[in-house]
Amino acid sequence: MGRWPKPAEGSWTEHYPELGTGPISFRDSTSPEFYELEREAIFKRAWLNVGRVEELPRIGSYFTKEIDAAKTSVIVVKGKDKAIRAFYNICRHRGNKLVWNDFPNEEVKGACRQFTCKYHGWRYDLEGALTFVQQPGEFFDLDTAQYGLRPVQCDIWNGFIFINLDPEPRHTLREFLGPMITALDDYPFELMTERYDFVAHNNSNWKIFADAFQEYYHVPSLHSQQVPSAVRQPNATFECGHFQIDGPHRLVSTAGTRRWLLDPEYMYPVERVTRSGLVGPWRTPETHQSAGLNPGGIEPWGITNFQIFPNLEILIYHGWYLLYRYWPTSHNTHKFEAYNAFHPARTVRERIEHEVASVVLKEFALQDAGMLGGTQAALEYDVVNDFPLNDQEILVRHLHKVAVDWVEEYQRERSPVEV
Amino acid sequence: MTVSNKRLPSAFAEFERFADKWCLPTEPERWEARLSTPMPELHEFYDTFTPRFEEAIEYCDKFPLDDVPDDALNLLHLIYSMIMVSMAIEVFGTQKPTDSADAVIDRIGAPVP
Numbered sequence: 001m002g003r004w005p006k007p008a009e010g011s012w013t014e015h016y017p018e019l020g021t022g023p024i025s026f027r028d029s030t031s032p033e034f035y036e037l038e039r040e041a042i043f044k045r046a047w048l049n050v051g052r053v054e055e056l057p058r059i060g061s062y063f064t065k066e067i068d069a070a071k072t073s074v075i076v077v078k079g080k081d082k083a084i085r086a087f088y089n090i091c092r093h094r095g096n097k098l099v100w101n102d103f104p105n106e107e108v109k110g111a112c113r114q115f116t117c118k119y120h121g122w123r124y125d126l127e128g129a130l131t132f133v134q135q136p137g138e139f140f141d142l143d144t145a146q147y148g149l150r151p152v153q154c155d156i157w158n159g160f161i162f163i164n165l166d167p168e169p170r171h172t173l174r175e176f177l178g179p180m181i182t183a184l185d186d187y188p189f190e191l192m193t194e195r196y197d198f199v200a201h202n203n204s205n206w207k208i209f210a211d212a213f214q215e216y217y218h219v220p221s222l223h224s225q226q227v228p229s230a231v232r233q234p235n236a237t238f239e240c241g242h243f244q245i246d247g248p249h250r251l252v253s254t255a256g257t258r259r260w261l262l263d264p265e266y267m268y269p270v271e272r273v274t275r276s277g278l279v280g281p282w283r284t285p286e287t288h289q290s291a292g293l294n295p296g297g298i299e300p301w302g303i304t305n306f307q308i309f310p311n312l313e314i315l316i317y318h319g320w321y322l323l324y325r326y327w328p329t330s331h332n333t334h335k336f337e338a339y340n341a342f343h344p345a346r347t348v349r350e351r352i353e354h355e356v357a358s359v360v361l362k363e364f365a366l367q368d369a370g371m372l373g374g375t376q377a378a379l380e381y382d383v384v385n386d387f388p389l390n391d392q393e394i395l396v397r398h399l400h401k402v403a404v405d406w407v408e409e410y411q412r413e414r415s416p417v418e419v
Numbered sequence: 420m421t422v423s424n425k426r427l428p429s430a431f432a433e434f435e436r437f438a439d440k441w442c443l444p445t446e447p448e449r450w451e452a453r454l455s456t457p458m459p460e461l462h463e464f465y466d467t468f469t470p471r472f473e474e475a476i477e478y479c480d481k482f483p484l485d486d487v488p489d490d491a492l493n494l495l496h497l498i499y500s501m502i503m504v505s506m507a508i509e510v511f512g513t514q515k516p517t518d519s520a521d522a523v524i525d526r527i528g529a530p531v532p
Contacts, residue, residue, distance in 0.1 A: 194530050196528065196530075197528035200522070200523060200524040201523075225511060228509075269505070270502060270509055273476070346484070347480055349479075352495075355529075359506060366522050367517065
């Protein structure tokens, strides 16, 4: 028998009957045609997280975001009114990319009073209005009010900046996030501003890497080194305490052990000396626990991992969190962005604890990433197309289903109505 | 004889011979050093540093985070390298994480120091 009770239906998966229990296809992760549809149906319609408000500390602070899946680039900027806005990164005059430094395809950040196009010197203020045109008398009835920067829908939830490339999003950001995610409305992300940032260019479909972080079934096998070899159990298993699905979003919670209560042989020497390690610093500042943080009431609670459709994941431990984003760059490649966020260290020892947690994150994420090339290549044989998923993998099943659902809905809307 | 520009606090002078190679302020430098150094040499650094690892942390922890003197800062960077090398020695037994294949993850931002 498992350690954690399952829903009355007998399994987490059957608790959500729309998921089914049969084998699933991964053609959604190998097909160039499906990827072209995902670009339109998902990445040009869903709310996409591009950053945190702390990344735009002052009036005039900006960053650009390359969104390959939408073949576009966006400027995100804090205006004179301190509102954060987003614009397509294009000069309205001749179409030059407006904001870039040395190479137009590289993301940039900084602070400015206005945006000036490198090409003919047109200028735009921080709110996107066209404020200066060189030799305006040479133009023909140019109404500068009509040539401001083209806006992108932009909204903020609990300090996370989201954009939506649909000019008329079908949901507000709050509606899109839904009750399971907005139950974190009062979670104090703004206190955890000490960041360790990572980036990777991975050779798999974006969903295949997301899958690695939404099931723990692989942990005893792939990450056997997370337990010192002397106490490693050859047939170790892993069972999650709680799974939950709400619309296109999903979460999983697992129990956590209080590290300082463990016998020393269950930890590596570096963990004992630094009092930090795999699950972060052993002790973190007392941090408000939102109602939505542990909806399954897991005790002792360890982590809840929120996967916000399509490509955002926030993994919250007590007093620190990790954030992952998966940005597709083709049907079988993606850019992975990640960071660890801590309460700012007050002492050198706390900084060392953060360093350990950030080193360990990379070690084990590299093992996950190491599986990608082989998985993608084998899926692309296209000889096997029915993959059995177990109950611990319910969220893998859900992500792929939602991606297909969004694509099919998009196709239905575009196909002519049959009479 | 040239004197290392990466001096450590006198109480930790025995580690001076590791200073030039391992007092590295950034993770990309430490990662690269770990991957390009043979395991026996990693072991030598690890084995030498281990008995005083805790003491080194305590020494650095006496200073405010925004005002760590240069020699203690070098020691802190040596501690960071010890953490990096510990992964190879204690966890994997190889420089590179087991089964990480051709994966690369770059750390592109971190607090200082």
